[in-house]
Amino acid sequence: MSVSRSESSQLMPNRVIPALGLLALALVWLLDVGTIQPNRIVPGTGHGLVSAVGWGGAALVTSTLAGSILLAFLNLRGRYLIQLALLGLSLALLPLLLDVFASRHLPEDSPFARSSIGAGFWCLLFFLFLMLIETLGRLGSRRGLELLLVVVIGGSWLIFLQSEGLESLSLVREFNARPAKFEQAFWTHLALAFGAVAISAVLAFGLALKMMRSPGWQRPILGLVSFLQTIPSLAVFGLLIAPLSALVAAFPVLETLGIRGIGWTPALLALVAYSLLPMVRNTFVALTEVPENLADAGRGMGMNERQLFFKLKLPLALPVIIEGVRITTIQAIGLTAVAALIGAGGFGSFIFQGLGQAAMDLVLLGALPTIALALLADAVFTMLAASLKPTPATA
Amino acid sequence: MRLWLPPVLLAVLLCGLSAGMPALEPLFHWVQPDKQQVIYERESFLFLLQNHLLLVLISAAVGTLVAVAGGIFATRPSGRDFLPLVSQVASIGQTFPPVAVLALAVPVLGFGEAPILVALMLYGLLPILRNTLAGLEGISPAVKEAARGMGMSPLQVLVRAELPLAGRVILAGIRTSVTINIATAAIGSTIGARTLGDPVIAGLVNGNTAYVLQGAILIGLLALATDSLFEALERTWDRRFSPQVAV
Structure with missing residues (x-):
């Protein structure tokens, strides 16, 4: 020891x-x-x-x-x-x-x-x-x-x-002036960030499976998601406004669903696009790097491919997938703050409101909870990944 | 030379669009038919591009110098005590969202270019520091031993063996840092820096989608041009150094 x-x-x-x-x-x-x-x-x-x-x-x-x-x-x-x-x-x-x-x-x-x-x-x-x-x-x-x-x-x-x-x-004064708004910003921030993470997790899982089945797709998929990651957030938010507005103008039925050119729709789309790279990369690496001799051992025990995937590969891959979720969540919490610029709400709205009014404590009221949320997510997912790490029965 | 074609083409496109945006006026009139003025004219796009680039370049240069020096210090025998803390700080620091760091710089330093520069430097040096540590720590002790056995002084071991071997990883760190900083500098226009984020913010405030588009397209092009430049640099590095490394 x-x-x-x-x-x-x-x-x-x-x-x-x-x-x-x-x-x-x-x-x-x-x-x-x-x-x-x-x-x-x-x-x-x-x-x-x-x-x-x-x-x-x-x-x-x-x-x-x-x-x-x-x-x-x-x-x-x-x-x-x-x-x-x-x-x-x-x-x-x-x-x-x-x-x-x-x-x-x-x-x-x-x-x-x-x-x-x-x-x-x-x-x-x-x-x-x-x-x-x-x-x-x-x-x-x-x-x-x-x-x-x-x-x-x-x-x-x-x-x-x-x-x-x-x-x-x-x-504290800034908070006491708007407790209801603070609570609303908190829930909006959480909903946007975790919604994006959840959607991208499902998408990434599908994409990773596709890449495992047909290796020809690996390069284009990884290329596309890293291309999305390269474009700065402000540009992505900006670029989504015009097409979304045009779409809503063409199909007014969308507007009744709450979809608009600004607000949560472009924010969520952009957040999902950003979340894909870390999610796809980690899920794919995690699933492909299960040692071949373990898979062989599983086959030797009479597992079929389906059992092999759910009973062996997935549990072994889970800590690395969680690591991907951790990186994605931290990133999404930060980007949600930027999304306040296009009217998506969340803690970022306090930051930009405060900057606009030169009220520094309002800026802090937005920035400090954003940081706290990111640190908290980091701690929770680190602990989760550590607790899920499979321990070998025979050391 | 095909390697250098994408960055050169993207850079030419970026400069061309920055200079010739007014020529696209009919197109933007079509996007935003209800506005008289559809081309952002408060500053020239070339000036904004230059300012944006300058902010990123200065912060990348200072960040690289400080981070590499810090990484070297923490991996020498005299600074080894600091290694656990430095690597912890580098990884915890990256949990902080860049917008929040930018926002925190304002109460301390005020509005304008200076707080952005400081925020970009501080935040940008974290990925470089992390990669410098990873690169220097990842070198097998046998290599350093061999270099010492050839009669190299500690300084020679560092300059002629360790830094070339760790260089590729450090370069990747600089790439990450620059990518983040281009995006953060764009958001910096909310605190008074004049960058390519200006047209986007002005467009969002005035409800002028044409402005937003112009800013967003140029920011995107800048990011892509820079990224492809790093791609070319990394490939060139691999070609030049990998054969020797493999031995």
Whole structure:
């Protein structure tokens, strides 16, 4: 097992965490932790670390980072576990800084005043996460531990966001101004992205089977789907508008089905077109790369081709197919945000609305959930693929 | 030389269309009969094309330099400690949707060309970094051992053995990066960069499908021309280096 290796590496001083910790320290002291805006559009005044959270808060942040740096040099057996606990706790309690900042600086009497997150805070968050990833990597992959961290950090952030203290946070203000729209955008985004993934999965499965049966089709099919992938998303969305409008004009019956030149129809079509390449490629590779000796063994056991496919090839190919679904889903979530430009809705509509009004917190309200959704899909499908990996009965 | 024909033809078509779009006015009148003006005239298409290309070229050049340097650092004995983190960051970073990265650049850096350039560089270096790591890590230790045995210094091993062997994979990374960046730069016109995305956005705002078509066609052609250029480069690379590699 790898225990002995990880134990020996545990006792060597780690250089990565100190490097990250020093960078984080420098940036959190140099950049503004937060800004106070008198209203939504007017740019606010920035506050550095000491001004934002006071000497006490600054000392706490500094000593936490310094402690983490020192811990990396210590010749201690369980130091990575302690490091993990320290970093996890800091990340879970990070919104407290914003809470303190808002309570210290927000003027009592102006209801439009809002606090915004500054670059220093983002940097602190980013580097703490990098240190956490590094620590997790040194500990070796432990699913249970990772899950616990996600639950603790995510849960703590959710509680903080719903609390009174962060109510003045501009991001929260933007959300509170339009909870119904946010929910609608969430479902539209999910429906478009997952709808495209589901449709393309079915299409790709069919195409992959066709390519397996008649190898002559391999080059044209792969060529076509990679051609589709090369065209930039904005161009595909744009190119679909004219033909779809013409189609609807020619057959008005389509319009009663909700099909139009802009909106969800071109978005879904384009998303499916984009999803085909990773899906077809992975499904085809997965199904063709089942070792021939296993297929022979199956035949020897008296399986016919149909049983061979469903009982042997498909289960063996499933992790690689899921990997294709993972890549496709992440890509579709990102492209759905672009589809807001042609009126398809989803989180992208907040992004582009915010850009149009120069309201940066509305941009964040669209961008952050999009990123969160992509990261979540990544985590879920990675775990699914790992759990489906067939384990040999005899090692 | 048949290899270089598609990129040259596509590039000629792209430049020709950018310069001669007004000549197609009757065609666009047919597409959009209810509008007086059917040719986008706020900027010349050639200027937009040049600006678009410049953004992608600068970000690809800087991204390649930084990513290859980072990849080399993380695979040397002195930087090996950083390898797990760097490769994790490269793969997690690619989970971030490019639009979201572009959108996040605005609150930090403001509107205009600068935030787009930074976003394109940062996002574009991830696939190059990942491929550089994969390429350098994929070289069999025996090859490096043999190079050292021939009396090469570490620098010579890197320049004369490792980089040529990893070059093909790094080139593929640059291709992925440039493809993504052409698409992202087009969306950049929503935050004030003047790229070929401009006519598309203007057309969507004004309900002028002719504008949308003009922008979309040029963006598509630009992507295809660039992709076929990389295709030709990769084939040429294979021809030049593969025989020696196979030994």
